[in-house]
Amino acid sequence: MVSLDDVAKLAQVSPATVSRALSRPEMVAEATRERILQAARELGYQPNQLARSLRRRSSRTLGLIITDILNPFHATLAKGVQDAAEKHNYTVFLFNTDEDPEKEQRALNALRGHLPQGLLIVPTPKAKENLKLVPKLPTVELDRSSGTPGVRTVMVDNVGGARTAVQHLIELGHRRIGMIVGRLDISTAVERHLGYRETLATAGIPYSEKLVLPGNHREEDGRKAALALLTLPPEERPTALFVGNNEMTVGAVLAVRELGIRIPQELSIVGFDDSRWAATMHPALTVVAQPTYELGFLACETLLSSLSRGQPALPTSIRLDVSFIVRESTAPPDGFTNGLKQQRRKP
Amino acid sequence: MVSLDDVAKLAQVSPATVSRALSRPEMVAEATRERILQAARELGYQPNQLARSLRRRSSRTLGLIITDILNPFHATLAKGVQDAAEKHNYTVFLFNTDEDPEKEQRALNALRGHLPQGLLIVPTPKAKENLKLVPKLPTVELDRSSGTPGVRTVMVDNVGGARTAVQHLIELGHRRIGMIVGRLDISTAVERHLGYRETLATAGIPYSEKLVLPGNHREEDGRKAALALLTLPPEERPTALFVGNNEMTVGAVLAVRELGIRIPQELSIVGFDDSRWAATMHPALTVVAQPTYELGFLACETLLSSLSRGQPALPTSIRLDVSFIVRESTAPPDGFTNGLKQQRRKP
DNA sequence: GTGAAAGCGCTAACAA
DNA sequence: TTGTTAGCGCTTTCAC
Numbered sequence A, B: 001m002v003s004l005d006d007v008a009k010l011a012q013v014s015p016a017t018v019s020r021a022l023s024r025p026e027m028v029a030e031a032t033r034e035r036i037l038q039a040a041r042e043l044g045y046q047p048n049q050l051a052r053s054l055r056r057r058s059s060r061t062l063g064l065i066i067t068d069i070l071n072p073f074h075a076t077l078a079k080g081v082q083d084a085a086e087k088h089n090y091t092v093f094l095f096n097t098d099e100d101p102e103k104e105q106r107a108l109n110a111l112r113g114h115l116p117q118g119l120l121i122v123p124t125p126k127a128k129e130n131l132k133l134v135p136k137l138p139t140v141e142l143d144r145s146s147g148t149p150g151v152r153t154v155m156v157d158n159v160g161g162a163r164t165a166v167q168h169l170i171e172l173g174h175r176r177i178g179m180i181v182g183r184l185d186i187s188t189a190v191e192r193h194l195g196y197r198e199t200l201a202t203a204g205i206p207y208s209e210k211l212v213l214p215g216n217h218r219e220e221d222g223r224k225a226a227l228a229l230l231t232l233p234p235e236e237r238p239t240a241l242f243v244g245n246n247e248m249t250v251g252a253v254l255a256v257r258e259l260g261i262r263i264p265q266e267l268s269i270v271g272f273d274d275s276r277w278a279a280t281m282h283p284a285l286t287v288v289a290q291p292t293y294e295l296g297f298l299a300c301e302t303l304l305s306s307l308s309r310g311q312p313a314l315p316t317s318i319r320l321d322v323s324f325i326v327r328e329s330t331a332p333p334d335g336f337t338n339g340l341k342q343q344r345r346k347p
Numbered sequence C: 001g002t003g004a005a006a007g008c009g010c011t012a013a014c015a016a
Numbered sequence D: 001t002t003g004t005t006a007g008c009g010c011t012t013t014c015a016c
Helices: A004-011 A015-023 A030-043 A049-056 A072-087 A101-113 A127-133 A158-172 A187-202 A219-230 A246-259 A276-280 A292-308 B004-011 B015-023 B030-043 B049-056 B072-087 B101-113 B127-133 B158-172 B187-202 B219-230 B246-259 B276-280 B292-309
Strands: A061-066 A091-096 A118-121 A139-142 A152-156 A177-181 A212-214 A240-243 A268-272 A286-289 A317-320 A323-325 B061-066 B091-096 B118-121 B139-142 B152-156 B177-181 B212-214 B240-243 B268-272 B286-289 B317-320 B323-325
Touching (some): A004 A015, A004 A030, A015 A030, A049 B101, A061 A072, A061 A101, A072 A091, A072 A292, A072 B072, A091 A101, A091 B072, A101 A127, A101 B049, A118 A292, A139 A292, A158 A177, A158 A187, A158 A240, A177 A219, A187 A212, A212 A219, A219 A240, A219 A246, A246 A268, A246 A276, A246 B276, A276 B246, A292 A317, B004 B015, B004 B030, B072 B091, B072 B292, B091 B101, B101 B127, B158 B177, B158 B187, B158 B240, B158 B268, B158 B323, B177 B187, B177 B219, B187 B212, B212 B219, B219 B240, B219 B246, B240 B246, B246 B268, B246 B276, B292 B317
Parallel strands (some): A118 A139, A139 A152, A177 A240, A240 A268, A268 A286, B061 B091, B061 B118, B118 B139, B139 B152, B152 B317, B177 B240, B240 B268, B268 B286
Antiparallel strands (some): A091 B091
16 A cells, blocks of 8 residues: 555655645645645555544544435435535445344444544434444434434424325315324334324314324335224224335235225325335325435535534434325225315326 | 553553453453453443554455445345445445446545455446556455456346346247347346347347347436337337336336336336336336345355455356246237236236 | 654554 | 554644
């Protein structure tokens, strides 16, 4: 590996000058600087970030911890973070926790040793505890909040998104609206659930525990919950389903197909989080769409700008708006026609 | 940050002994070791990897460069790599090139400074050139090969997969089989194309350039290519389509829908690479499925095992088998009935 | 504007 | 078995 000393020798200056020429060019005479840069180019010199970081006590690296890289939502988040980091010349360490608090803990410990400048994390339910491992590390939580004091969050308007979705179903004439909610120790699930309850309450529809089933955010959980809800006796069976995340929505749709129930004629479905899958399935899914890429990008920008400003940023909480995309999976319930929406049919 | 010296003081030994107790425990007396470990635990000591790596000239980090994290295929690859790396206590730097050789170059340069022990890369077409930036770095290429000498590769049997797919279509009675091939400067595309040609030749079907359109691996390219192929005059129009990657398959299916062509009655489609989307779209897609996760995992294992063995591994090339999943998107061509396959219909 | 020298936190000879 | 010492490659005082 060619080192700074090699460059110094070739350029006939001291190592200190080379360092300056590279890091604070204005402190070096133009001629010398040119000579040094030329030498560096010639040798293909690349600073050893390990040495630099060790000395500077600051590393231009970030940690990114997500819970499920196979979920396109998280992959998109990662891309947003990655792009923002690269824009500012930061390098990112990637960790994937599979929603497992222990993996999160290990990730945090591994990360710690690399002295990253900041952390972007989609917290598991134990994050509040785990984050104590990195007490001084500037942190931004994405998508959900662990409730850790002093930590910034960038999230979407989950309550509003849920409200819009449920309101839409109510306006179509639905009264028995089921919800497949996520784990209630994760803030997104809590908030989406809250939006659901509030909207029902506003419309004067009583909340029924029977119609709300929790799931662990996985496809299979969505499937099971949907199966349970849709095999209730006809007079209790929901006529519409609001599903709390993308993976569970997939499961729910599969369950509906297994049961031979027609969407939207016999059941309306709204999912949370858009995806290609949602847009191209048949019938295309009505969803609450999140600005996922922006979420990641903005979270990273927020973190980096607070770093460059030096002072510890205020523990702000950013909320991004969601949008509601009406496609083909929602319609008035059976025997209820108000002409609001006609389902289309492919040729 | 608590350092090794702090632990040394608390345990009343020299820093060197602490270092040994942590890195080569067998070189330290049991009692001392216990005392040191206890002290380390007490202080929540975490070794500074920067200092350690600088000194050791070796870092327990890996670089992972993929071309499109938004593509589930690549996300799955990343998870495989990640899991294998974590298993061996390696940390990974993630880069995403968007198939852009310049981004690849920047990624490689950034990586270089962090002195990773190895590199896992899905190479862009310019990788052969770019990899010269890291001449000594043990490298494994995933999914495709850049043709760089001395670099190991882990790929799937693209030729075989393509053969199976095309053979399947031929057996169904198709004679005009179109292919949407990827960029021919990417090895996977070349190989899948080769399998296609060979199989046609074996079956005595003449190769027609008109039926083979290139695409840039993106959804939109698949859409355009399909549009072009399917608007050929009826007697030239392919009755079946073999699409070279997952993203382009999505585009092709969308194009088919736009044109109001029915799958599989009027057109059979086979895609390369399975996905949830392929399995749940209607009609479900017949595909060549790849062991994607295993590809990533194995590539990383291969790399790490060569690292631990010390000697520079032989530039081996590993091929994984693909499997062929027949679902609902393939059937005999119009007016050709051989009873091999009946299309199902959802209720 | 430039150089000499010290030191970031750790490990690896070498000595004891 | 343990301690002393030097130094990984870089940056940053402090002199000049």
